[in-house]
Amino acid sequence: MSILAYNGAAIIAMNGKDCVAIAADRRFGVQAQTVSMDFDKIFEMGPHLYIGLPGLATDVQTVSQRLNFRLKMYELRENRRIRPKTFMSMVSNLLYERRFGPYFVEPVVAGLDPKTHQPFIASMDLIGCPMITDDFVVSGTCSEQMYGMCESLWEPNLEPDDLFETISQALMNAFDRDAVSGWGAVVYIIEKDKVTKKLLKTRMD
């Protein structure tokens, strides 16, 4: 089995009208065996900045801890909140430092610019190659299924409530077709003035 599929994960981020949404499954498993259903793969890096980390669970935890450290140092030195695009470059740098012994995570960044509130989503491969898009990004073991779902369901300028419906349906139906992801889902909808976290009721198999 591929190392990236050892623990299983599914993450989507989508762009909406002045908002972004990021959603992930909650399974933590060891190949076929599920160990827990409350493993968080989305980490809050700022009031309107979230990163989703699918891939090998140990690297998910290591990368999020290292990234948190770098981010706090940045905020102490610069005395301001980081911009999503800069944060994406920070993640990319962290991953490329390990070019020949990489962390097995393929991150997804979603957030709003602290000043202009412009929505931003991006994804990266395991050695840090960034990709910024205006519609949606997916990452995880069922990425093909997620691409299919997003391509058919997404449309531009969705309001936060519609965006929530769209991202939830895309994620749930995609990971229902994958053995190693699923077992619960969490969705964060990030708007200018608030962030809503919703837990989805899904098929627990």
Next chain:
Amino acid sequence: EYIAKNIQLYKMRNGYELSPHAAANFTRKQLADALRSQTPYNVNMLLAGHDKEDGPSLYYMDYLASLNKVPFGVHGYGGFFSLSVMDRYYQKDMNQDEAMKLLQQCIDEVE
């Protein structure tokens, strides 16, 4: 033994014992650092402790250093059987006797 001694050192240096959460994260970091060095450890573990603030806690850690706080955990092939038994009968507020009975049921299942 390395971990146990380090935890005692912390207690001596700081005047209070490490919480289970802190001990688990400390162990995880040791394991994760060793993983990408020349001498990785190959050990799965279940770490359990009691804390005044959080109460009892159980942490599942695999040999790749992924850490999870779980209500019940198993390592190995026996897990495939025991997990189903525990999913069915585990309650959050079980007392010690009920918990021992459940563990015995799991052992019987594996046998």
